[in-house]
Amino acid sequence: MSRKRNHGRVSFNPIVSEKHLENGLSEEEEEEAEEVEEEEVEVAKELEMESGSADEAEQDETPTLTPQEARALASRFKQMVKAKGTGFKKGDIILVRPDRVPKKKLNPELLWKARVIEPRKDQAGKVYLGIHWFYSAEQTSALNLPRKVKFNPHLVCGKHELIETTHEDIISREDFVSPLAVHQLTDDPEQEEIEDGTWYTRAYYNVKSNAFTKMTTAPCTICKGYYRPESGKEKDEQAYCPKCHKWYHHICLDEKGLHQSQDECEEDLTRRLARNIPEPTSQPPAKRSRNNTVPKSTTSPTRRAPQGAELRAQKDLRRIAGTRIVRGATFGITGTVKQIYTARRMLSELESGVISRLSSTGWKEEIGVQLVEDSKDWPESTEFCYICPNCPGRQAI
Numbered sequence: 001m002s003r004k005r006n007h008g009r010v011s012f013n014p015i016v017s018e019k020h021l022e023n024g025l026s027e028e029e030e031e032e033a034e035e036v037e038e039e040e041v042e043v044a045k046e047l048e049m050e051s052g053s054a055d056e057a058e059q060d061e062t063p064t065l066t067p068q069e070a071r072a073l074a075s076r077f078k079q080m081v082k083a084k085g086t087g088f089k090k091g092d093i094i095l096v097r098p099d100r101v102p103k104k105k106l107n108p109e110l111l112w113k114a115r116v117i118e119p120r121k122d123q124a125g126k127v128y129l130g131i132h133w134f135y136s137a138e139q140t141s142a143l144n145l146p147r148k149v150k151f152n153p154h155l156v157c158g159k160h161e162l163i164e165t166t167h168e169d170i171i172s173r174e175d176f177v178s179p180l181a182v183h184q185l186t187d188d189p190e191q192e193e194i195e196d197g198t199w200y201t202r203a204y205y206n207v208k209s210n211a212f213t214k215m216t217t218a219p220c221t222i223c224k225g226y227y228r229p230e231s232g233k234e235k236d237e238q239a240y241c242p243k244c245h246k247w248y249h250h251i252c253l254d255e256k257g258l259h260q261s262q263d264e265c266e267e268d269l270t271r272r273l274a275r276n277i278p279e280p281t282s283q284p285p286a287k288r289s290r291n292n293t294v295p296k297s298t299t300s301p302t303r304r305a306p307q308g309a310e311l312r313a314q315k316d317l318r319r320i321a322g323t324r325i326v327r328g329a330t331f332g333i334t335g336t337v338k339q340i341y342t343a344r345r346m347l348s349e350l351e352s353g354v355i356s357r358l359s360s361t362g363w364k365e366e367i368g369v370q371l372v373e374d375s376k377d378w379p380e381s382t383e384f385c386y387i388c389p390n391c392p393g394r395q396a397i
């Protein structure tokens with residue numbers, strides 16, 4: 001029996017094993033793991049459905065290589081020439097067709113994800129790609145992770161979260177489906193917005209050391225737990241401190257009594273928060289265009305009190321700037337950090353005279369028109385704020 005195509009791929013089974021249940025989880029963790037388990041069964045069923053009947057699958061099946069065939073391909077790949085003009089380059093992130101799934105029945109959620117390390121061509125001109133796989137949380141079940149792993153993908157990762165790995169493989173061009181955009185989730189205030197349903201990553205799995213490295217979000221210093229971006233649960237919401245650039249769970253701050261109500265505070269909390277200008281982090285803030293703000297007037301030395309539309313705009317800006325910076329649950333994966341960060345900087349520039357007034361619409365676009373509209377329903381003044389557990393002087397966050 002001859003195979004129609006030899007795609008060249010080591011078997012990488014996306015369907016999970018039971019291993020992670022042997023990891024000695026707490027009761028709550030077990031409950032959560034069960035939830036994950038149920039989802040995995042669904043995925044497995046879906047994959048089966050996607051593969052269609054045996055007859056149909058035979059028409060368009062990718063055979064999985066035996067270990068010997070995979071080794072042969074790996075040594076053949078070493079002898080191939082590095083290829084230019086293939087449309088692939090180092091660093092590209094791509095969707096890959098899984099084994100057993102007919103090409104015409106592809107469900108984007110179930111496709112495999114990989115980073116191109118090196119495109120090469122064999123003597124016949126056929127393109128092969130050296131790749132590193134991305135894992136989903138479910139796929140990490142096949143790993144033999146330490147019992148007390150700090151970053152447990154099953155408990156922490158969102159549905160669209162990918163873990164980049166050093167797991168090497170070789171695929172043929174025919175397994176390539178399309179390019180894929182993957183965002184980087186960080187703790188940075190300049191974090192680009194990651195919309196629900198888009199792919200993102202923050203952890204890197206090193207096969208050799210069997211460990212997650214190069215994490216781009218840090219654990220909450222109170223509970224040592226990592227941020228859970230897509231849990232949708234209130235208990236996973238976090239508040240941001242613009243001074244120490246760290247995120248803390250609301251419930252952890254509550255448990256430590258680290259909050260301050262308006263009654264306990266000598267000054268207006270909205271103003272106090274609005275003054276909280278985030279200091280630049282290691283990455284310099286993106287240069288903002290000045291086109292949508294009116295430049296400072298050089299002819300009139302005295303500033304007139306704002307009126308009408310300008311007064312309303314400044315009130316809105318002050319209210320947004322005086323809101324706590326949050327992420328998680330209903331606030332979304334990346335939360336409000338970028339918008340409120342922008343509002344605070346803008347307010348600071350307005351108060352220090354760097355800009356003399358807000359234009360009628362441009363400032364809204366800079367912050368995000370939707371957020372500005374939503375903010376009209378927010379209370380005029382902040383009722384309470386949290387206190388940073390890390391910064392001196394009861395830093396309001």
Ligand SMILES: [Zn+2]
Nearest residue numbers: 220223249252
């Ligand atoms: Zn915490």
Ligand SMILES: [Zn+2]
Nearest residue numbers: 241244388391
């Ligand atoms: Zn702090």
